[in-house]
Amino acid sequence: MKNIRVLLASRPVGLPTRETWNIETVGQAGPDDGEFLVELEYLSVDPAMRGWIMDRKSYMEPVEIGAVMRAGGVGHIIESRHPDFAVGDCVVGTSGMQKYWISNGKGVVKVDPALVPLQKYLGVLGMPGMTAYFGIQDVGKIRAGDTVLVSGAAGAVGSLVGQIAKIKGCRVIGIAGGEDKCRYLTEELGFDAAIDYKSEPLFPAVHGYCPQGIDVYFDNVGGEALDVALAQLRLNARVVLCGAISQYNATGPVKGPENYLSLLVNRATMQGFIVFDFAAEYPKAAREMGQWLAAGRIKAREHIVEGLETFPETLLMLFDGRNQGKLIIKV
């Protein structure tokens, strides 16, 4: 049995390239005592990956050169020497970007493929879903009536942030790139408005849709969107820092938010978070998200690309916004 796996070959400057990665086929051993072997079916491709391959202190250790690229994956167990995991069980965890995965069960969660298609456990019921759930509620502290602005609004996290805020009685405006995505937000997901940053200047558009200002800004992109939002905060506004995809491939310094003093004038808060800090509450959140999903109150789509070997190119889709929904590789 042969494993296919994506290794980090070198640390990129700017956008990752084909040279960043090394894809190899190697013999796959079986599990030891206390381990099980998973055949992975879907692998998650996330903006956070750009941070994981940088050589600097962050919320996780960097992926080492020569190591299998860190990734979330879902699949089924084909061999087990672990008392709590049986052949046939479907599991999700940090599998790495590969076809087969040997695990000792730590941090691995069993999931039910009868409830929702397996790939949903990498999206709406996985890390992006948890990120949206806790980010907008626990960090953003939304209240009914709030005006909520979300960037990266058609993405895996942003689309759920907006829908959760709608369920909670907020007015929601999304920023996304392209007419299709914007139409998706307003016509399919129930956003109150969507701004196409590729075709209209952001400042007047945000002002037009948020004439009273912004109570909560959920930032996935950084850069200009963050500055525009900061300039239009209301008193006691909350800025949730989830990501900064516009800056991840910067070769010069990151663009700091020039308008940060708006936080002072408006007694506002800018707060970062990492979804792992909420791990203890994932089961409760996944239950509620599952109910909303089943009831049609939230929608989530996946953008599935076939083939592990496409990873170097697939990853780049995130940075030019070509994906429509949660980006996933089908092994």
Next chain:
Amino acid sequence: MKNIRVLLASRPVGLPTRETWNIETVGQAGPDDGEFLVELEYLSVDPAMRGWIMDRKSYMEPVEIGAVMRAGGVGHIIESRHPDFAVGDCVVGTSGMQKYWISNGKGVVKVDPALVPLQKYLGVLGMPGMTAYFGIQDVGKIRAGDTVLVSGAAGAVGSLVGQIAKIKGCRVIGIAGGEDKCRYLTEELGFDAAIDYKSEPLFPAVHGYCPQGIDVYFDNVGGEALDVALAQLRLNARVVLCGAISQYNATGPVKGPENYLSLLVNRATMQGFIVFDFAAEYPKAAREMGQWLAAGRIKAREHIVEGLETFPETLLMLFDGRNQGKLIIKV
């Protein structure tokens, strides 16, 4: 009787100049019914003034061209037609930068010159004191054992922030400009360390004194100090935005903090505040600050310049750091 007053003549680009101001001598009328007339003795010169004369939305209306410059002042009542204020009462309030002040009593507080010298009511027992008290405790949420970094540490607010943090059991490092100020911090005020930003590179100095990172950064200056602090935050750190004196006279865009994504990685919070929001609690705070002052647990010095007509030049001392302590004009 003649009043001398400082009017805003034009809005400066960059540093205010002599042309920014118009100093005039005019006849002074007496108070109407429900008013009283104050002869001002001390007037406060504050970094916030630079913001008040800009023509843009902020936490207060801008000072209008031709209006008396907004300023805090303290003095004694020399004529009264107000039932609650008597001749001889000492009062503090937003008097404007002038010699005589007619007030209807709104927002005016009576103070006792027997307790502390009158000028202290513009510093440690006035707005800077309240700013430090609520900023470091209510916004910074200091806890015993925290490592606290303060910029503008020898200034009216910063020097009190550091001393309050020491009373509360924190380790306190101050950033100030010049050897004298740094010695004052460590030898007189009990700071654990002081960094002279004019003579040593900030990043390694902060790292050296805060090897485990910073729990609370109290920012009075913005610019490089903010970036250096952000880069060295601990998990769940708090950044208190009180001011950004290094940016107030910028003619180009404000320098945004490039390292703001450290807030994300470290689940940290950056929060602005305006002291006026705590007005309801001033009496309690002033009582406690007064006790600390009387007990010698906090020290505060004033830098007093004589003559209202020096205001245009005196204000500039704040921006090149020439003042040693709370800057005050003696009328």
